[in-house]
Amino acid sequence: MMITKALQALFSENRIFCSEADFQFALAWKIKELNPAADIRLEYIPWLFDKNMHIDIVVFIDGQMIPVELKYKTKGFIGTVGKESVYLKDQSAQDLGRYDFLHDVQRMEKITYSRIYPIKKHTQFY
Numbered sequence: 001m002m003i004t005k006a007l008q009a010l011f012s013e014n015r016i017f018c019s020e021a022d023f024q025f026a027l028a029w030k031i032k033e034l035n036p037a038a039d040i041r042l043e044y045i046p047w048l049f050d051k052n053m054h055i056d057i058v059v060f061i062d063g064q065m066i067p068v069e070l071k072y073k074t075k076g077f078i079g080t081v082g083k084e085s086v087y088l089k090d091q092s093a094q095d096l097g098r099y100d101f102l103h104d105v106q107r108m109e110k111i112t113y114s115r116i117y118p119i120k121k122h123t124q125f126y
Contacts, residue, residue: 002038002059003068006030016081018088020056020072027070028057035061049116053107065117069104073097 010030017023028040044058044067045051057068076090091097111117 002031002035002061003066006034009034016077016084016086016088017072018086020070023072024056024070027068031057031059035059037061046111046117049111049114053111055108055111067108067111069108071097071101071104 006027007030010026015026017026024042028042032038032040039060041058041060042056044055046053046055055067056070059066059068073091074088077086077088079086
């Protein structure tokens with residue numbers, strides 16, 4: 001699957017992402033590098049389904065739509081990685097993060113099963 005390959009390639013770079021937005025952009029960029037024919041959208045609004053919904057990354061390829069929702073929780077860290085100073089908040093004690101994850105899975109399932117958009121049939125939720 002293209003997402004798995006993109007994640008493997010991204011994580012092999014041994015970077016630290018300072019935020020979910022940083023991770024989102026890097027992953028979208030890597031997907032595009034590995035799949036030049038893909039059309040990538042960040043914070044996509046599926047207007048035909050729910051005008052209030054935002055999907056972190058949507059990949060359009062071969063007439064299919066692949067929605068990707070991200071969660072990037074950090075453990076507290078202050079230090080230097082390479083030449084970059086890094087400060088990460090400790091988000092590990094956030095119980096609401098689990099709810100947010102399940103809420104995202106539910107949203108992705110709803111849009112997938114709605115059949116409004118041509119969702120790739122082998123979409124997996126993690």
